[in-house]
Amino acid sequence: xxxxxxxxxxxxxxxxxxxxxxxxxxxxxxxxxxxxxxxxxxxxxxxxxxxxxxxxxxxxxxxxxxxxxxxxxxxxxxxxxxxxxxxxxxxxxxxxxxxxxxxxxxxxxxxxxxxxxxxxxxxxxxxxxxxxxxxxxxxxxxxxxxxxxxxxxxxxxxxxxxxxxxxxxxxxxxxxxxxxxxxxxxxxxxxxxxxxxxxxxxxxxxxxxxxxxxxxxxxxxxxxxxxxxxxxxxxxxxxxxxxxxxxxxxxxxxxxxxxxxxxxxxxxxxxxxxxxxxxxxxxxxxxxxxxxxxxxxxxxxxxxxxxxxxxxxxxxxxxxxxxxxxxxxxxxxxxxxxxxxxxxxxxxxxxxxxxxxxxxxxxxxxxxxxxxxxxxxxxxxxxxxxxxxxx
Numbered sequence: 001x002x003x004x005x006x007x008x009x010x011x012x013x014x015x016x017x018x019x020x021x022x023x024x025x026x027x028x029x030x031x032x033x034x035x036x037x038x039x040x041x042x043x044x045x046x047x048x049x050x051x052x053x054x055x056x057x058x059x060x061x062x063x064x065x066x067x068x069x070x071x072x073x074x075x076x077x078x079x080x081x082x083x084x085x086x087x088x089x090x091x092x093x094x095x096x097x098x099x100x101x102x103x104x105x106x107x108x109x110x111x112x113x114x115x116x117x118x119x120x121x122x123x124x125x126x127x128x129x130x131x132x133x134x135x136x137x138x139x140x141x142x143x144x145x146x147x148x149x150x151x152x153x154x155x156x157x158x159x160x161x162x163x164x165x166x167x168x169x170x171x172x173x174x175x176x177x178x179x180x181x182x183x184x185x186x187x188x189x190x191x192x193x194x195x196x197x198x199x200x201x202x203x204x205x206x207x208x209x210x211x212x213x214x215x216x217x218x219x220x221x222x223x224x225x226x227x228x229x230x231x232x233x234x235x236x237x238x239x240x241x242x243x244x245x246x247x248x249x250x251x252x253x254x255x256x257x258x259x260x261x262x263x264x265x266x267x268x269x270x271x272x273x274x275x276x277x278x279x280x281x282x283x284x285x286x287x288x289x290x291x292x293x294x295x296x297x298x299x300x301x302x303x304x305x306x307x308x309x310x311x312x313x314x315x316x317x318x319x320x321x322x323x324x325x326x327x328x329x330x331x332x333x334x335x336x337x338x339x340x341x342x343x344x345x346x347x348x349x350x351x352x353x354x355x356x357x358x359x360x361x362x363x364x365x366x367x368x369x370x371x372x373x374x375x376x377x378x379x380x381x382x383x384x385x386x387x388x389x390x391x
Contacts, residue, residue: 009054016097016109017300018090023082024048030074030084035225040376041067041369044074044084047091060098061193065091066358066365069218071226072294086298093300096357099182099189105353112301115349119309122345130159130337142333153324156259158333165253171347172250178352183364190368199375210370215363231295234280239359241276244269261327270321278314281307306355309346316342 010021031037031045043064050059068088075085097106107114130141140160149157191199214220218239221232248256248270256266285307287296316339323332350356 003055003057006054006056009056009059010051013051013090013094016090016093017298018051018087018094020082021048021051021087023080024052024078024084024087025080026052027079029077029079033073033077033225034068035073035223036067036069036220040373043068044088048082048084048087051087051091058193059091060095061189063190063365063368065095066362067220067369068092069221069224069228070295071221071224071228071231073224073226075294075297083294083298085294089298090300092358092361093302095186096182096353096361099185099361100353101181101185102178102353105357108349108353109300109302115302115305118349119305119345122348123341126341126344127337141337150329153261153327153329153332154259155257155324155332155336159257159336161254161257161259164257168250168253171344172246175347175351179357179360182352182357183360186361186364187368190365191372194372194375197372197375198379199371200378203371203374207367207370207374211363211367213363214366215359218362220366234283237276238280241273241280242359244273245277248273258324261325263325267321270317274314274317277310278318281310281314285311302354306350309342309350313339313343313346 010018014021026045026049028045030048031042034043037043041064047059047062047064049055050062065088068085070085070089072085075083078084093109097103097109100106104114104118108118131143140163141158145158146154148154155161218232218235221228221235248266252266255264256270258264258267284296287293288299288303288307291297316335320332320335320339323335
């Protein structure tokens with residue numbers, strides 16, 4: 001069965017950053033030099049060809065863009081300076097918008113006004129929780145603070161720990177549902193493109209470890225020929241910072257949110273998470289300003305917004321902790337609200353609809369590929385066709 005051609009596809013994806021598509025003349029150098037391009041998952045050449053020919057369905061059904069870790073070798077060696085690495089990055093943004101059933105990812109990537117507006121709306125919602133009377137029906141925020149909480153830091157009174165904990169769980173569940181709904185849509189699209197492959201149900205279970213391993217380690221990044229070990233380490237440390245903060249806020253908030261001006265042991269992992277967020281974010285900002293490495297040579301507006309929000313989240317968290325330890329009640333409360341006005345909109349907007357979504361899509365793509373490879377191999381064996389030798 002043939003694929004429908006959409007002549008608007010290249011121009012559409014160009015809106016996500018792929019504006020050098022017409023420079024490519026399909027020499028195949030990018031695929032030849034990529035150490036991750038092998039077996040049935042070859043890129044970037046095939047993806048670029050889909051773009052040029054307008055094969056929309058083929059592109060949306062391809063897992064290959066998520067198997068690219070943007071080491072930059074293909075862009076550095078491209079004879080036409082088509083920057084295939086950036087074309088793959090733009091394709092990932094476009095795919096994120098295709099998986100998203102709400103349509104917000106498309107708005108986020110194509111409109112600065114939408115991104116800023118969504119973040120501002122989230123910030124105003126957080127502010128309203130702390131200033132609008134009667135919102136929760138309990139003492140909360142700046143309303144009716146007892147004298148003891150005005151003279152000395154009492155975070156648990158200002159931001160009722162039980163209610164904040166419930167809010168964290170609600171937010172985690174909503175974001176998880178959005179992310180995994182989009183991930184299942186991704187799986188559906190990719191499997192839809194494998195029309196001749198029958199997938200035994202058991203393979204979805206036996207290959208599940210692939211998603212867990214690659215989700216936790218992103219170890220495939222280490223297979224790149226380019227010197228990516230430092231980049232992998234930075235990314236790994238950043239993810240451990242995310243994970244540590246997620247654990248503290250969602251699961252351990254009743255002991256992590258220290259009430260008074262005192263040191264608590266839970267501050268230690270909190271300091272680690274903050275340090276990782278701050279250090280790696282500053283390194284990434286420096287890289288994008290210097291533009292020496294291929295991965296930092298091109299910056300989409302959403303890339304900058306992501307880094308700025310991460311930086312402000314880390315810095316505002318540090319300020320909250322300093323004011324709390326100094327027992328400065330009102331500065332602590334104000335800094336606490338500002339911190340949430342940055343962190344909560346970032347999570348709501350960037351996790352399911354923006355750059356953070358790749359933390360799910362990358363391991364899911366590896367999982368799908370492993371399932372499909374095993375299914376093809378089973379079919380080949382059952383059909384009695386000799387397995388081709390690996391060169």
